Amino acid sequence: MGGNAGPATGSKPVGALILGGAHGALAAARSLGRRNIPVAIVSDDFTLVRLSRFISQHFSWSGPAAPNATTTLLELAARHGLQDWLLIPGGDAEVRLIAENREALRAAFRVMSCGWADLEAVCNKRLLAERAAAVDIASPRNYRIASEAAATTLELQFPVVLKPAQREAPNVFTLAKAWRADSREEFVARYREAAAAVGHDQVVVQELVPGGGATQFSYVALWQGGKPLAQMTARRTRQYPVDFSYTSTFVEVVQQPEVSAAAQALLASINFEGLVEIEFKYDTRDKLYKVLDVNPRCWTWFGLGEAAGVDFAWLMFCAANGNPAPASVIDDGQKWIYVVRDAIASLRLMARGDLSWSDYRASWRGPMTWAAFAADDPVPGLLEMPLTLYRVLTKRLPLQRRKPVAQIDPDARRAGV
Template identity: 50%
Template structure:
């Protein structure tokens, strides 16, 4: 008899396919990567319909979302009713990551899972724990404030400007929708901090000193880990983003060599014995040259498609590992290879050009490096064709009219996968 796997460890045996929970552009790229290998892919989502339009998705299931009290029962019933037992379960959004990681023991009879249990993963997902762990490991972070009351925050000697962020991604609150809110002085900080504390709780509001600069100084470490070690990894620069000052989604990303990001990421992920996909965001502080840790995303990220374009097919590799096979040696990523989210990058470019931070010629030349697009694919055209009206609708309803997302209830009810 084979021994039972410990939490976070995959049981042995062939995988029947892949079930992806939530996500947007990263989920779409992962589905395309797996589908190119004839891997059956099913999508379970309560958010954007974008990945479900891909011909690589066998079937899309709607569900009540990761914050629903019956979410685990729903997934177990889904596996039983639709013959999905034995599939690899990959969370595509922040709320889904927490749900799966916290419920590995309950889900393992039906699914295979490549993710650490929550008692490990929380140290990189919950920002106060993340920054504490980073400090212990001598990984630089932005100066961060902790307050025990709103009154204490109003009296504190804060070095402005600062940004306010939720403890973990997801949710329908003002702060969760914006992802980052800037405050340049106490007069603008007090009302925003008070509203955020009332909506999601004081302990869930992170206040950090703003690192100057835009996407040109923002770098990412992206990888697949197995048994607490990297299987494949590379670094990239988030050259443009939307909004341009601190974007909630990347718009132009290119492969670069950042050994300091690799070193910091390895220290952090080794400390939790990471398993699965991960993207870690850093920003270079031009004032002292330090590379400061911002966020960790243990799921497919928006520009996930850049990996295969650069010669590192993370989707194919995770499939091989899930089936107990050798994924092969990592190829050297092709420097300068780029990914673009065309619709939003055009907006970002116009703003940067108007500010004198980007030349028209430089913008046009950047198209020559693009080898992967957020939605467009000649072999899978429908998501690219429908992305423009869907993006316009989401901006109107969620950014302008401020309507709540369907199924949102609390901080973790809705994921924000577009990073």
């Protein structure tokens, strides 16, 4: 482990408190823990992060949406000596909690976040399209639909995609992340189910931007004072599910100046502060990079930054404590893989003829960061599969049993099932 300890308050070292999260939060814990910085986690679930040897304390709570969430955090700080610790959001609901209550939380913690009024303009997909247009950034065409009656009559160019405006509460729609509809009948059925899950005003309907992994890019960064302290771009080459990603499975560092410029313009327009991943897709029809999603938290492949020379967790810790950010030199040859899900995604792509065996083997060449396994912290990687199976059986399957009849697997559709 590194020998860089965190700053001390009195005789006690200052650390980081991670709120929720999974693989990205695990990578953040490892980054700081390797530098002898104390790391604790607060969660309402048994997460992979708890298994890391770099987690010194774990606290259970009712979740970030609970009415007493802010009070709970302040009480934890007072009771367990977490004063001046850095708060790191690991999930969407945790992002909103910190942004809405940042002034109250700053009485006990170090907080890097802008207010929710600004943040919602990019976190809410309906509002994101408006903000992007205001700063001349392309986004998929949005259809304004606020009722089932409109869903049956509005002129649409199929296929279309239905997305939740925000993904803060788990349900069949938010867990799926997106549903595709290829016909009016299928669209109306899916819209009805989506509206029942999140409400009419939270259903976003967009055109489907064609293209696979070669067209999917992300900008990731740490911002403070209205500008980036560190930034990087990557291609999300493979994902699971293969059509609408619940999670990236294979990511490569690439230089993409157009994506970086668009992302910086978007973030500067809200005076952004904190960690962020912004997803883009290149539309070959009009040759534009279109913004899809903004995630101001630890993203799934957060560990790729450290491997590529941009250690975002350490940089955030330094910035929050008023220390100069270390210089970063990006290694373009680095890759990240979520092995189990990537194997499934790759097999599906091969079955569709979108990935050859030789290309799959070639993607494994070069330095690789694993989503869960690390030689100096092996337990999360070793127990990931049984923990994932447990979560699927106890959480995802009960929700998916309630999915609409019209929600057909896109791979099955192509096979004519």
